[in-house]
Amino acid sequence: MAQETAQTPTVIRQQLINNAQLCQQLVTEIKARKPRYVLMIGRGSSDHAGVFGKYLLEIELGMPVMASSPSVFGIYHKSVDYKDALVIAISQSGRSPDIVNQVKSARASGAMCVALVNDQQSPLAQAADWVLPMHAGLEQSVAATKSYLASLSALLQLAAHWNNNSALLSSLNSLPEALNQVLAEPAQLTPDTLRNVQHGVMLGRGFGYAISREMALKLKEVLAIHCEAFSSAEFMHGPSAMLANHIQVIDVQVEDESAPVHSSQIQTFAQQGGRVVSLSHSQLTVHPRCLPLLVVLRFYVDVERIAQAYGRDPDRPQGLKKVTETH
Incomplete structure (x- = not known):
């Protein structure tokens, strides 16, 4: 946990570089699809990243954001019509069946699905339309640290490109050094x-x-x-x-x-x-x-x-x- 926490500034610096062009392409597709709201899917630390994303997208873009209920599909076997949604599914491993299956269901109903995931070869990545990688590297500690913070920085970068927020984009460039100081x-x-x-x-x-x-x-x-x-x-x-x-x-x-x-x-x-x-x-x-x-x-x-x-x-x-x- 100590080693992985200390890797966070480097992880985020490299992530911001690697994902810059991808975020621009993803935003172009989002604007073309014109979603009416965002659905966040996740559990544990990933669910908490989704709460951060809710505040971020509603405050910076005025885009309504709701949290998913994976049990609706996984336990009650009911489908929900998400055809006007942008679905952002967040997961370090991308391997929890309820998260994967809900993305598959949402995509089948017409939603645009983005997997914010660390394992780019995971079932969740394969189920989504787009993959926004965390680039956190191997995380062995049970307690997620660098992957949670990488989820937040990825959401920040996506929002900054979506809203063409030059101040936030500029600040993200200095974020790794600020994290090092912390x-x-x-x-x-x-x-x-x-x-x-x-x-x-x-x-x-x-x-x-x-x-x-x-x-x-x-x-x-x-x-x-x-x-x-x-x-x-x-x-x-x-x-x-x-x-x-x-x-x-x-x-x-x-x-x-x-x-x-x-x-x-x-x-x-x-x-x-x-x-x-x-x-x-x-x-x-x-x-x-x-x-x-x-x-x-x-x-x-x-x-x-x-x-x-x-x-x-x-x-x-x-x-x-x-x-x-x-x-």
């Missing part, structure tokens, strides 16, 4: 921070919420800490009652348009009894849409080190395996 920064989470913590909530807003889902999963996977992600706005609608028990609150700060209202809500939660620790990004000059990747990368480094300090194996969590196949 690797050398001080820890934000330490063994003492989470010692004896069994339950917690991770709160963000907008893109901060999107990455919170992935980060909460890593606390479950790598440290066996029960942590649930909420939008800080949604947390106010009932779950905040847990603050009376002085629950651990992990605050995910992203300095974009959401920051003022999210910070105000976190202050309120602290006053109500939450034990707050804040995670953020360094003040680097990159586009606001790139900032979430900096937060996640630092978090991955810290969590792996905490696992080692606790005597846990971060690469092989008990009861898990790298490729999860669901139906």
Whole structure:
């Protein structure tokens, strides 16, 4: 996990180079097809990348984005008409049968299907119309790190070309160096921070919420800490009652348009009894849409080190395996 996390800046630098022309070609086809909405398909970390994609495409392009329900096809054996959809299926392995079969069903109904996948020879890649490679290389740790972040950078590059966003395209070129700087920064989470913590909530807003889902999963996977992600706005609608028990609150700060209202809500939660620790990004000059990747990368480094300090194996969590196949 430590080695693969450290490879992320190099992976993303090479990905942006390799996929530049492909993204232009893909955008040309998307504009010709004129999809009315986007359907995101994925599970686990890939599903969380899809949530990031939802915020990204809705904010930057005004394109409605919905999440898939793989069980509709895989368990209930029902087909859905996706003829006006752009389907983006995200998977590191591209081998989970329910994801592959849903793409096949969507494509048969007339959808344009794109596989954002690490294994370009996988069944998912073969089932889609287009393949947008992660170029993350071999990932052996059960906990996805570089492949998740490569999913986000691929979505950013696709959105930037789709919207002809020169500012974002320029910032993506400096993203690998910003990620390298993050690797050398001080820890934000330490063994003492989470010692004896069994339950917690991770709160963000907008893109901060999107990455919170992935980060909460890593606390479950790598440290066996029960942590649930909420939008800080949604947390106010009932779950905040847990603050009376002085629950651990992990605050995910992203300095974009959401920051003022999210910070105000976190202050309120602290006053109500939450034990707050804040995670953020360094003040680097990159586009606001790139900032979430900096937060996640630092978090991955810290969590792996905490696992080692606790005597846990971060690469092989008990009861898990790298490729999860669901139906």
